[in-house]
Amino acid sequence: MTEKDLGAARRVAVTGIGMRTPAGNTVKQAAATLLAAESTATTLPELVDGDAVVTFGCAVSELDEHEHLTPKERRQLDRPSRLALCAALDAVRDAGPEWTIEPDRGGVFVGTGIGGLSTMEDAALRNQHRPNRIPAMTVVRVMNSSPAGRIGAKLGLRGASPTISTACASGATAIGEAARRIRSGDLDVAVAGGVDAPLSPLVVSAFAAMRALSTRVDAPRLASRPFDDDRDGFVMAEGAVFLVLERLDRARERGAHIFGEVAGYHANTDPGDIVAPAPDGAIAAACVQAALHDAGLSAADITHVSAHGTSTTQGDRAEALALARAFGDRCPPVTAPKGVVGHMVGAAGAFEAAMALVFAADGVVPPVANFRSGRDAEPIDLVVGAPRRVAPGPAVSTSFGFGGQNASLVLTPAPAIP
Structure with missing residues (x-):
């Protein structure tokens, strides 16, 4: 391998993007929403019914999961895992039909700040008076590592599949660490990104108790206002976004569409x-x-x-x-x-x-x-x-x-x- 070839092998291309977000479930939809600068925050019935301190947030309006998940998976998986799987599989499809990888040379890197906390909240509320009736899949559903495990299993990847939790930096850290593993030669391809589904009464109220959230319950769409003098906190949201990262030389060889590089x-x-x-x-x-x-x-x-x-x-x-x-x-x-x-x-x-x-x-x-x-x-x-x-x-x-x-x-x- 020449020095030029070695350089390309150590560079990390982005060849696929998949998402489930309040701004839309495709790059085109999300771009249009951001360019319009219109907030997606709205009052959420589940927060109102749960007597949450703050009753609004930014939700994924349509998960559109039937294309990727079987009926059994839809029953077994909690919302974070379903969001993550749909976004990750969309990213892989976006990377092209010729996207193939040796199982040991592909990894999954998932960032999450909240993990399965909202799932645990739901399980506790449903079963607090009947602990002997807790569903058998509860532990698997609430594990922070479940989305990474599910994505890896679905794609048949046997390389590294860490779950990274660095609070609000989790998704970026997952992408950065995946890029490092590709640059070092440990992996050829990685599916990397982040997921969280924190729109539950307990989680939202806990953040509100810290005075971290906006309390503009009468005007949700005006609540999130970065850098503005009248800001009073952030707006909680859910979503999942994943990128397919791969060696630049490999992406070029297979004629992949390359968004750019990390x-x-x-x-x-x-x-x-x-x-x-x-x-x-x-x-x-x-x-x-x-x-x-x-x-x-x-x-x-x-x-x-x-x-x-x-x-x-x-x-x-x-x-x-x-x-x-x-x-x-x-x-x-x-x-x-x-x-x-x-x-x-x-x-x-x-x-x-x-x-x-x-x-x-x-x-x-x-x-x-x-x-x-x-x-x-x-x-x-x-x-x-x-x-x-x-x-x-x-x-x-x-x-x-x-x-x-x-x-x-x-x-x-x-x-x-x-």
Whole structure:
């Protein structure tokens, strides 16, 4: 293998994307929803009936699972596993009919922040007075590792299948770690992404008790407003997003459609408060800069940033300062998808990375929903009002989670691949 061939073998292409999100179940649907900057938040009957403190969120309207799941699987699997399987199988189909892999050379990497907590809540409420009647599949349903196991079994993959839980950075971390395993030569292909289905009364009320959620119960669509002065917390959401990652040389050989590359990745930890980031953004900025270094790019090469942008006061302020530190006075345009889709927790970073790659190739940056004015956004170039045209090129996606879990991805669109 020549040095040129070796380089291509160590580069990681994205050849498939699958999703189940509040913005839509395809890339085309999600892109249109983000470009329109219209929130998907709405009052949810299950939260109202369960007397949740906050009664709205962003839900997947149609799971559309019959194509991928058998009747038995639909009975046995909980919602996170069903969301994950549908999204992952869509990603594999998107990678092309010639997508084949030696079982030992393919892996599954799943990020989740909540895991089976809502499933455990449902099991406890249904069986609290009759523990001897708990269904036999309950343990399998609530295990955080179930989605990864189900995807691996469905695809017949025998390589690594870790479940990664780095809070709100879980989906991004799963993609980054999968890319590392491909770059190291351990794997040729990986299905990587994130999933969470936290829209249950207990989970939502627990986040509300932390004062992390918006309480705009009378105006759900105005609730998620990243970087806006009037923000009061994030909006809980569900979803699953998976990418097919594979060696660039392998993707080229089989003539795959290549969305682009996972060109850089870094993760670090803010060891301060368990929920609040370092107020100066220094550690998050270091994460972004290290990901750029990993990609062999400079700050000036980046055409836009897909920010974590949760719509929390401390989080958005610290992230704006982090981006200003990382990019200096040449900050690229910044968007924040959570204004539209809310916070999908473990799936958030995967969704934002996937859409950042798509928009980077198209040369367009979606506006931030519900933004009117924000002093904390002054250090960055926030896109508001209407989509903005940029030159196609590399993008950065940031994910910053509870417990100081930070992850940054650099995505390079296919037109820029030499």
